Amino acid sequence: MKPSAFHYEKPSSLDGLLDVMGKHGEAARILAGGQSLVPMMNFRLATPEVLIDINGLSELDYIRQDGDSLSIGALTRHNVIYDSPLVAELSPLMAEAYKHVAHTTIRNRGTIGGNLSHADPSSELPAVCICLEGHMILRSKQGTREVPAGEFFLGALETAIQPGEFLAEIKIPVRKPGVGSAFEEVSPRRGDFATTAVAATLQIDGGICQTARIAHAAVADRPARIESAEAVLEGSALDKARINQAAEIAASETEPSLINYHGDADYKRDLLRALTKRALQRASENSVN
Amino acid sequence: MSSVTEIKQVRISLTVNGERHEHEVEPRRLLSDFLREDLGLTGTHVGCEHGVCGTCNIMLDGRTARACLLFAAQCDGAEIRTVESLGTVDKMHPIQEAFWEKHGLQCGFCTPGMLMSAAELLERNPEPSSEEIREAVSSNLCRCTGYQTIVEAVQDAATRIREQANG
Structure with a gap:
């Protein structure tokens, strides 16, 4: 259980990072918190020839409000976000989802950018970013581009990050008044990866649902919105029957394909039904400012 | 990059349990192995070696971390505390x-x-x-x-x- 040999680089600036990325090309991997990459290296599932340690780049470590957006630097540690009053205030959904993210020792090191670039389909944060319609800010020598979260996750451990690019920032819209949210998860133990998780936001005005966003995690090779369930909610009064209908649709119209010993397709479908219902109920309750 | 890139040893200087250490390490040297084999601090145990079991937990700059998920090369300038820093048989914490x-x-x-x-x-x-x-x-x-x-x-x-x- 030892990693294969690699050459170690530790750039001290973003320009330096782009330089070493350019020098080593696809032979290199970026090392952030190391809580996913290093286990893969210890198993030799990942055998990079070069490891670029970005832990010295404090300019990627921040949480700030930019107008209507909450911007989080890719190198921000999970526990910093977990404890952040600003995140709790501006993105209650992300703050709630974080209660399910790993254990404190892992959160001390793990970073949000590392988590999202790793793109584990059972992870909570990708589903949160999709539900909130966030954006990933990618940087390269050519400049900066923004990728909507919905187009960022391409499959298990696969993202839209191109060679020469790195994830620099995560941008999510600040919660608007009247928007309720909830995150529901079942996992074998607290802190474990989800067996199934559902994130939901509801914008309700005069008892009528204006906008609904529902996203699942740990059900398929990537997290995704459940648009057919969203559609039955939008424009409707949110009563119990309507929420049950949306939960039923979430269960029947999603094909669970991420099957492991924690859950087969039938079980995950049951979880989708139950968790969607719970998430929508709670989101509608807490939508009152 | 071609595979001929020479793998250089990394020089690190760090504090472990209040004591300063200077070492040359291979980049792939895990902190858990560095502590046990290079410094002889075998109190830190090695279990799963992929971050799940927690028996290699150490303090890195005041917060716990999995020593099996850190490379010693990353710990230049760090302050590490291991279980040996807590107490001794005669004077337990x-x-x-x-x-x-x-x-x-x-x-x-x-x-x-x-x-x-x-x-x-x-x-x-x-x-x-x-x-x-x-x-x-x-x-x-x-x-x-x-x-x-x-x-x-x-x-x-x-x-x-x-x-x-x-x-």
Whole structure:
């Protein structure tokens, strides 16, 4: 259980990072918190020839409000976000989802950018970013581009990050008044990866649902919105029957394909039904400012 | 890059349990192996070697980290504390006394990591609830005790530390 040999680089600036990325090309991997990459290296599932340690780049470590957006630097540690009053205030959904993210020792090191670039389909944060319609800010020598979260996750451990690019920032819209949210998860133990998780936001005005966003995690090779369930909610009064209908649709119209010993397709479908219902109920309750 | 890139040793200077160390390490040297094999600090145990079991927990700049998920090369300038920093057989730390007294261990394999997790918790939260203790040790696997006695040990340790502080 030892990693294969690699050459170690530790750039001290973003320009330096782009330089070493350019020098080593696809032979290199970026090392952030190391809580996913290093286990893969210890198993030799990942055998990079070069490891670029970005832990010295404090300019990627921040949480700030930019107008209507909450911007989080890719190198921000999970526990910093977990404890952040600003995140709790501006993105209650992300703050709630974080209660399910790993254990404190892992959160001390793990970073949000590392988590999202790793793109584990059972992870909570990708589903949160999709539900909130966030954006990933990618940087390269050519400049900066923004990728909507919905187009960022391409499959298990696969993202839209191109060679020469790195994830620099995560941008999510600040919660608007009247928007309720909830995150529901079942996992074998607290802190474990989800067996199934559902994130939901509801914008309700005069008892009528204006906008609904529902996203699942740990059900398929990537997290995704459940648009057919969203559609039955939008424009409707949110009563119990309507929420049950949306939960039923979430269960029947999603094909669970991420099957492991924690859950087969039938079980995950049951979880989708139950968790969607719970998430929508709670989101509608807490939508009152 | 071609595979002919020469792999250079990395020179590191770090503090471990208050002592300064300078070493040349191969980049792939895990911190857990560096501590055990290069410094002879075998208190830090190595279990799963992929971040799941928690027995290699150490303190990196005041917060717990998995030593098996860190490369020693990353720890240049760091301040590391291992289980050896807590106490000795003759002069045990209150957390160690409490684990002994309350049967917070059986085989002892998970204990170094448990102690470090407990130390982090109590440094930040001197009066944790049993729920908070469960949360703190949830990332450390113990296959003997069933955790109940570990939770009691951490509770007892909190009392001992408070009593010590009050003289």
